[in-house]
Amino acid sequence: xxxxxxxxxxxxxxxxxxxxxxxxxxxxxxxxxxxxxxxxxxxxxxxxxxxxxxxxxxxxxxxxxxxxxxxxxxxxxxxxxxxxxxxxxxxxxxxxxxxxxxxxxxxxxxxxx
Numbered sequence: 630x631x632x633x634x635x636x637x638x639x640x641x642x643x644x645x646x647x648x649x650x651x652x653x654x655x656x657x658x659x660x661x662x663x664x665x666x667x668x669x670x671x672x673x674x675x676x677x678x679x680x681x682x683x684x685x686x687x688x689x690x691x692x693x694x695x696x697x698x699x700x701x702x703x704x705x706x707x708x709x710x711x712x713x714x715x716x717x718x719x720x721x722x723x724x725x726x727x728x729x730x731x732x733x734x735x736x737x738x739x740x741x742x
Contacts, residue, residue: 635665637683643721647688648681650726655679657731658738674741679734687721692737702729713740 638644655661655672664671669691672679682689692698697706698716702725705717716733720726 633665633667634670634681634683638670638681638688641683641685643686644683644688646723647720647726650723651681651688651690651720654726654731654734658734661738674738676741678737678741684719687719690718690720692716692718692733693740694733694736695740698733698736700729 632640638648659674661672661674664673668682670681671677672681678693680691682691689704692715693709694714694716695712697703697708697714702718703716704719705715707715709715718730718733720730
């Protein structure tokens, strides 16, 4: 049986450290739920606004926003429907969970309110 996303995150020191700091950033947003799937964690507040995918030595985030995020940090942007965009960012260090990312998390979370 394949490990769940949270098991894979906890099995990798870097991913675990990034996830722990990311949880603090998410707590500052307000209420949310984290659903543990096999391949990723789905973060929602009534509707999904973030997916967290474990990677070896990193964590891949997929933020759902009303418009594409323009930044060199964004690996891929894709319009999923209407005015909703998926924005992928790979976090390789705890320092990348910063004020800029917190702003993007707030943008994504605002779509659930």
